[in-house]
Each structure stands twice: as structure tokens, then as C-alpha cells.
Amino acid sequence: MTRRAGLALALPILVVAVTDLGAQSPHGAGSTSRTSWLDEYREPAGRLIGEAVSNTFAWQRLAVLTDTIGNRLSGTPALDQAIAWAVTEMKRDGLENVRTERVMVPRWVRGRESADIVQPAHHSMAMLGLGNSIGTPAGGIEADVLVVRSFEELDSKPAAARGRIVCFNAPFTNYGETVRFRSAGASRAASYGAVAVLVRSIGVDGLRLPHTGALQYSGDAPKIPAAAIASEDADRLQRMADRGGRTVVHLEMEAHFDPDVESANVIGEIRGREKPDEVVVVSGHLDSWDVGAGATDDGGGCIVTWEALRLMKMLNLRPRRTVRVVLWTNEENGGRGGLAYRDHHRAELANHVLMLESDSGVFRPLGFGFSGSDAARETVRAIATLLGGIGASQISNGGGGADIGPSVQDAHIPAMSLDVDGTKYFLIHHTQADTVDKIDPVEMAKCAAAVAVMAYVVADLPGRLGQEPRH
Numbered sequence: 001m002t003r004r005a006g007l008a009l010a011l012p013i014l015v016v017a018v019t020d021l022g023a024q025s026p027h028g029a030g031s032t033s034r035t036s037w038l039d040e041y042r043e044p045a046g047r048l049i050g051e052a053v054s055n056t057f058a059w060q061r062l063a064v065l066t067d068t069i070g071n072r073l074s075g076t077p078a079l080d081q082a083i084a085w086a087v088t089e090m091k092r093d094g095l096e097n098v099r100t101e102r103v104m105v106p107r108w109v110r111g112r113e114s115a116d117i118v119q120p121a122h123h124s125m126a127m128l129g130l131g132n133s134i135g136t137p138a139g140g141i142e143a144d145v146l147v148v149r150s151f152e153e154l155d156s157k158p159a160a161a162r163g164r165i166v167c168f169n170a171p172f173t174n175y176g177e178t179v180r181f182r183s184a185g186a187s188r189a190a191s192y193g194a195v196a197v198l199v200r201s202i203g204v205d206g207l208r209l210p211h212t213g214a215l216q217y218s219g220d221a222p223k224i225p226a227a228a229i230a231s232e233d234a235d236r237l238q239r240m241a242d243r244g245g246r247t248v249v250h251l252e253m254e255a256h257f258d259p260d261v262e263s264a265n266v267i268g269e270i271r272g273r274e275k276p277d278e279v280v281v282v283s284g285h286l287d288s289w290d291v292g293a294g295a296t297d298d299g300g301g302c303i304v305t306w307e308a309l310r311l312m313k314m315l316n317l318r319p320r321r322t323v324r325v326v327l328w329t330n331e332e333n334g335g336r337g338g339l340a341y342r343d344h345h346r347a348e349l350a351n352h353v354l355m356l357e358s359d360s361g362v363f364r365p366l367g368f369g370f371s372g373s374d375a376a377r378e379t380v381r382a383i384a385t386l387l388g389g390i391g392a393s394q395i396s397n398g399g400g401g402a403d404i405g406p407s408v409q410d411a412h413i414p415a416m417s418l419d420v421d422g423t424k425y426f427l428i429h430h431t432q433a434d435t436v437d438k439i440d441p442v443e444m445a446k447c448a449a450a451v452a453v454m455a456y457v458v459a460d461l462p463g464r465l466g467q468e469p470r471h
């Protein structure tokens with residue numbers, strides 16, 4: 001309350017002294033004034049959108065990243081190359097305070113791997129070991145398979161999993177509902193004595209594509225190897241189980257951890273012209289899984305958020321507050337980049353006005369998810385109306401992201417995610433098919449435009465987001 005009252009007193013002075021916005025501030029006196037503060041932003045918003053959609057720069061930059069460096073698992077030379085490339089390119093763009101911030105990351109190594117049905121007939125399965133999984137002993141594991149469709153079914157036959165390879169064959173509904181089989185299935189099955197786990201891929205059924213992703217072992221069960229298999233292979237195991245008789249699988253995985261490796265978050269800025277210590281963060285994660293090219297997850301998110309700053313620089317738009325792009329390391333298999341940022345920037349988290357993460361693909365933009373106060377939501381809803389021309393004016397509840405999460409929770413920072421048409425995302429998520437050709441250059445440019453306008457206006461508002469004077 002004290003802080004808000006203080007800002008309310010200070011704001012009119014600031015507005016009169018240093019801006020030509022006039023006497024109206026966001027929500028200053030109802031809907032009429034609301035329109036008038038927003039009017040000031042129509043011209044810069046139009047320029048940002050116009051520049052973004054006038055060419056395919058963002059898509060070309062993503063193609064360069066994914067073609068010349070490829071996928072970027074934490075701890076690999078490829079991620080190091082991507083970090084160095086991003087620093088060079090940000091400097092070339094003319095961003096300010098371009099730097100890296102050191103983060104120690106886990107180094108999980110997939111190694112060679114295979115999963116074969118060996119009885120009643122031989123079938124090689126389309127598989128990918130799950131990130132963070134241990135490997136099998138040399139020579140592999142061969143065991144009868146128990147197929148279950150849910151944790152409840154596993155719990156209902158506690159003796160049946162002992163000594164078996166458990167296959168979780170839950171049809172994909174949505175990520176939130178089914179990802180638990182990938183993340184927790186290994187330990188659930190191990191607690192009943194299973195020797196390994198196969199998980200029906202967490203994704204839309206494709207053309208025999210396995211989807212990798214991280215698992216988390218719980219402390220109270222033995223660690224056992226776990227792999228994703230394509231939906232077709234899970235369906236085959238299900239049919240075999242339903243017919244009765246033995247189904248035997250041979251699983252070999254060399255997966256293991258090497259010692260932690262030094263990595264980094266990459267940071268660039270447009271320094272604020274009046275309140276440089278107040279910061280709007282836009283971000284994506286530069287690391288990816290070790291399959292495909294990490295184009296949609298999350299090279300695209302990195303590029304479109306970085307584009308916000310490049311566009312401002314090109315158009316000579318310098319907002320009141322600092323806009324900072326952060327390209328996170330280690331989102332996929334550790335989250336260490338987000339934790340390191342929180343710890344490194346703890347002293348200035350209170351000055352973070354907004355944190356945005358784009359990690360759901362860069363398909364046709366719809367708008368943003370938002371978590372924050374009602375006052376802040378009202379403001380971002382108004383700003384989003386500037387994006388009606390590119391179809392991105394929707395503000396939905398619940399913005400956030402894995403990497404901004406630690407900072408957001410620690411300092412109660414308003415959080416935003418870029419919302420896009422998700423139809424294609426879980427078809428290619430964490431697969432060999434996550435390549436730049438799945439992304440449309442025009443849709444990607446619109447994503448960049450949406451982030452640029454939102455970041456610019458929030459950073460430039462006369463009063464801090466959510467703390468404008470209320471009447």
C-alpha cells in the first residue's frame with residue numbers, strides 16, 4: 001500500500017515533467033482516459049508490427065541457428081556454440097550490455113539405445129530414452145511386459161509388475177494430463193519391482209515418432225531405465241497383452257550422466273531512458289533435446305523475444321524502462337538457468353516489472369497468458385488491443401514459464417507467456433521432427449511483433465505495470 005500510494009503521488013510530477021503523454025495515465029479516470037493513454041502507443045506499435053512482418057528475418061535467423069548448429073542439449077559443444085553465436089549476433093544487432101551469466105548444468109548423455117519386442121515375434125520399436133534416465137546394464141534388460149493404461153491400473157495389480165518391463169499406454173489427451181506418465185512412471189513402476197519402463201509418447205499421434213522428455217526419479221524407489229515409444233508400438237504391445245500369452249522386450253540403453261558442465265544464460269538489453277533499473281524481461285530457452293533441431297522448442301521462442309529488442313533498436317524506440325532478453329540454458333533437463341538467474345539477480349528482482357517467456361512454439365499468435373494483479377491485467381488487456389490487426393489481442397489467465405518461474409515466485413513478478421495456435425506443437429514436441437520447416441515465417445514474424453509491442457508498451461508506461469494510480 002505504501003509503495004502504491006508513493007507512486008501515485010510521484011507519477012503526475014513525472015508525467016508533466018518529462019513526457020508528452022499528457023495528463024492521462026493508464027486507468028487515470030475511467031475508459032475515456034484509458035483510450036487516450038493507449039493512443040500514444042498506436043504509432044510505435046504500428047511501426048514495430050510493420051517492421052516485423054515486412055520480412056522473414058526472424059525465421060531466417062532460426063534457420064541459421066538450427067541448420068548450422070542443430071540441437072543443443074545442456075552440456076554439449078553445440079549449446080556452447082549457440083551461446084557464442086547469440087552473443088555475437090546480439091552485439092551485431094546493437095543490443096546493449098550483451099553478456100553471458102555462468103550456470104553449471106547437468107550433462108546427460110543418451111548413448112546408443114534400442115528397444116525390441118523379441119517374443120512372440122521380432123519387432124524393433126521406435127524409441128527414445130527419457131532424459132535423466134539411467135542406462136541398462138551392458139547387454140540390456142530382457143523381461144516380460146506388463147501393459148497398463150493408468151497408474152490406477154498399475155496400483156490394482158501390485159504383484160504383476162515385479163520383474164517386468166512396465167509399459168504405460170495412456171492415450172494422449174493433453175500435455176498436463178499425460179506428462180505424469182513420462183515424469184513419474186519410472187519410479188511408480190519401480191516401487192512395485194519393475195525393472196524398466198516404456199511410456200507411450202506424450203504427444204499427438206504422428207507417424208511412428210517417439211517423443212523424449214525428462215523424467216524425475218523419486219527418492220523412495222530404485223532408479224530403473226525408462227524410454228518413450230511411438231504410439232504405434234504402444235498399441236502393438238497393448239494388442240499382444242490383450243490376446244494373452246507372453247510378450248518379451250529387450251531394452252538396451254547407454255544413458256548416463258557425466259559431471260556437470262559450465263554453461264550460461266545469454267542476456268542483451270535496450271536500456272531504459274528514464275528508469276533503467278526497472279526491467280521487463282522477455283525470454284526463451286536456448287537449450288533443447290538432442291533430437292530434431294530444437295526449432296519449435298525453443299529456438300523460435302528465443303528468436304521472437306530477442307526480435308522485440310532488435311526491432312526497437314532498428315526503429316530507435318527506447319522505452320522508459322529497460323527491456324532485457326534472456327536466452328535460458330538447461331530448461332529441458334534441469335531448469336538450472338532459471339534458478340541461477342533468480343539467485344544472481346535477487347537484489348533487483350523487486351525491480352522486475354514483467355517477465356515473459358515464449359516456450360509453446362511460434363505458430364499463429366493468439367495473444368498472451370498473464371498472471372498478475374487485476375490492475376495489471378486491465379492494462380495488458382488494453383495494450384493487447386493494439387495487436388488486433390495480427391490476431392494476437394487475447395489475454396488468457398495463467399501466464400508463466402519454467403525458466404521465469406523461480407524469479408516470478410520469489411518476487412511475485414507479473415508473468416506472461418506467448419499464446420499461439422497449439423495444433424501442431426505436440427505433434428513434433430521433443431521429436432526428430434522439430435525442425436524449422438514446421439514454422440511459417442509470417443506467423444513467426446507476427447509472434448515477434450506481438451512480443452515487441454507488449455514489451456515496449458509495458459516498459460514505456462508512465463506508471464509501473466499494476467501500480468498505476470487507481471480511482
Ligand SMILES: [Zn+2]
Nearest residue numbers: 297298331359
Ligand atoms: Zn521448451
